[in-house]
Amino acid sequence: MNLDALTSTTGEWLRGTGPESDIVISTRIRLARNLASFPFTHRATPQQRAEIESLLRDRITRLDLPHPLRYVSVAALAPLDRQLLVERQLISRELANGEGPRGVAFDDREAVSIMVNEEDQLRLQVMRSGLALEQAWHEIDHLDDLLEAKVCYAWHEQYGYLTACPTNVGTGLRASVMLHLPAIGLTRQFEKVLRSLQKINLVVRGLYGEGSRASGDFFQVSNQITLGRSETTVLSELQGVVSKILSYERNARAALMAEKRMELQDRVSRALGALQHATMMTSDETMELLSSVRLGINLGLLDDISMDAVNELFVQTQPSHLQKLVGGPLDGEERNAARARYLRTRLRHTA
Amino acid sequence: MQCQFCTQPATVHLTTIRDGQKVVQHLCEACARQHHLVEHSQAELNIKAAVHFMLMHQLGPEAEELARLRCPECGIKYMEFRVDGRLGCPRDYEALRLGLEPVLKRVHRATRHVGKRPPHHLDNRRRFNDLYELHRRLCQAVENEQYELAACLRDMIRARESGG
Secondary structure, three states: OOOHHHHHOOOHHHOOOOOOOOOEEEEEEEEEEOEOOOOOHHHOOHHHHHHHHHHHHHHHHOOOOOOOOEEEEHHHOOHHHHHHHHHOOOOOHHHHHOOOOOEEEEOOOOOEEEEEOOOOOEEEEEEEEOOOHHHHHHHHHHHHHHHHOOOOEOEEOOOEEOOOOHHHOEOOEEEEEEEEOHHHHHOOOHHHHHHHHHOOOEEEEEOOEOOOOOOOOEEEEEEOOOOOOOHHHHHHHHHHHHHHHHHHHHHHHHHHHHHOHHHHHHHHHHHHHHHHHOOOOOHHHHHHHHHHHHHHHHOOOOOOOOHHHHHHHHHHOOHHHHHHHHOOOOOHHHHHHHHHHHHHHHOOOOO | OEOOOOOOEOOEEEEEEEOOEEEEEEEOHHHHHHOOOEOOOOOOEOHHHHHHHHHHHHHHHHHHHHHHOEOOOOOOEHHHHHHHOOOOOOOHHHHOHHHHHHHHHHHHOOOOOOOOOOOOHHHHHHHHHHHHHHHHHHHHHHHOOOHHHHHHHHHHHHHHHHHO
16 A cells, blocks of 8 residues: 555645634544454454454445545555554554554545554544534434444443543543644743633643643643443534634734733744754754744734645654654654755745 | 562552542562562563552552453453543443443533434344344354355355345
8 A cells, every 4th residue: 555645735624724723723623433243452362353343444434434444454554644644633643553454444534534453443533623522423423323334243232332441431422622822922821721621621732632742832632531421512612712723823912912912923933044044953853933923813913824734744744754754764863854855945935 | 668568668659539538558579479460570560560550559459359250252451441541342332331330420421312213223222232242253254264154154145234
């Protein structure tokens, strides 16, 4: 399976076109599901895992969807290709680094992905650009129904959808909203936001999910509780909190523009300058500088560069994308030089 | 500092947080070995055994009963689940219920699902029950190298799947 064609494009969720997309990068909902008559993935024998994979692969590829899914066996991919799928958020790090028969099905928009033999046998995911919890829920709910007509899920009258880890049992639903909060970061109000989140059982993570650092002012807010609260309750709670965070961020942006416009303009211009001219660039520094440029575009301080171009650079400057674009493996220093070169080329024509 | 099980000097110290309180346990090397906390061949801490030891302490009076819980289907023991955090099969939710409910209460503050139900569940149970049984027998046949039986089972599965 050749995934090289993916590197020059991005998923639809990165286009920056959805509601509230000046702050909300994307919305993601995932559902954890398992088959009724097999052990959970980590306890299944290699033979059972192969059976599960072939059964699910067959059912998934036969789903009648407007955007057909193609199935990729992750076990058969080279490590660089697995990492590429992680950077595109089509698979989790756990699936990439796992063992045995496992795979992922996704559509050409990269809006839907279904992981097979992750911690749970099925992890359905829908990604949308901007804040679109309701649409994402409708799409994944429908996908779940189509699949459930073809396989028998592990289900319990009291506990709901059964999962390998009891932290996911019940709805099996995790909804995440990825936010870009540079002004909250600059005005040091993040503590306040975090405190309000902890009160209602939501969790904040970095750009690449569990265990990842929040860099470049990107944060994911998601629900933790999956048992005892319906999907619609969880989604409306999350929607409420995100709306509150949006207003914090907008107020902070307005305050910065009113009180520190020159300073902000300087910060944004310097960030763009560094991206256009530096000869070495680490991944973290790239994230921070692109974050400032993104804020500059949103505040009208930069007008010669488009939002989807910046969004694209966040993904394309990640290690595997970069190595694919350059066409070979790169060690740390070479990678930083290649990243700077790539950024210079991409941003050359920006004033 | 003395070992809490004998009078030897303690060299293994385990710290747990229980109900927000720090609990420290001190053992000498011999007692730590007796509880399998250190392997005989090496002086390194056996992490799984240490977690098990602390869990037994944390679970209090019900520990013995919980330690006996085991799923008849996949064979996972309650203590294995508590060390690893993952269950072995869907049946565990029944088999380990006694020990699982307090975990669910702590994590979700609830023990009953509210929300979506699988719309085809009853139909599926009827349609797929014997199909899964065939899958299970197929796996067993392959493991036992009974290839003729496996081929026969596979044909039966294919026939049924194409009919469903």
